[in-house]
Amino acid sequence: MKSQIAAPRYSFTVRLSSTRRGARLARQLVLSQLDMWGFPYGSPIAEAAAAVAAELSINAITHGRTRGRDFGLNLTRTTRTLRIAVSDTRPDRLPPEPGTLDVPPPDADGGRGLLLVDSLAVRRGCDVRDAIVKTIWAELALTQE
Template structure:
């Protein structure tokens, strides 16, 4: 697999992002659906049009991470937070798109495991690992919870 799983920090640290979207959502299927749609819309506005590989890939990553926050990271009465950033890394002439989903559950850390062949669920993180350049989890320091993040690197928009 090309992805890195569970490092404390991403493989490289971007300076201030060029673009940023940050919002809290209700920890419900409706909140996850809205987050996914807003990610696609924001990417479109930032120069990664609908129905392009970049928009579709990041939207799928958002769908998986927000669904996991709702299904496995849900604490009654607590929201999840989604942060989307785009930054350029001049060292490698690439644009990095990073999606972070933060929930308030600490005892359920995501693990990458292969489900049984006939299982109806359990493949979301396999998709994240296959599509992301890097992904991992970071514990929250200011409050209980964790952030699950994924990054993709693309050629810069010119």
């Protein structure tokens, strides 16, 4: 019988305060972790992942915050993809489905974050684990330079 060898898999998980400082730290931790995984600072995948993590984290503290609760950041790397997942404590507030977003007017102050995520990611989704936690995730295609 031929055995199958699983693709190498790496993961990183951290909980952060639901503040702007926590969202900034999420971005920096993504850059640091990717550098350790062989995607150096300034590389296209590191910059894209940092942008996606920043947007998902800002959304978690803006739309998914519950007083006194943190948000979670998880990175999972396989040979082909990097999944960036951010969990918050507002499963009652779901994001729009991918492909359903309208471009906001030029003078609008917001509404572009998930458009940016959708432009960088190959897939995006939302999982509601229970009555307390939801996770928004995005997957980026990996190409080693």
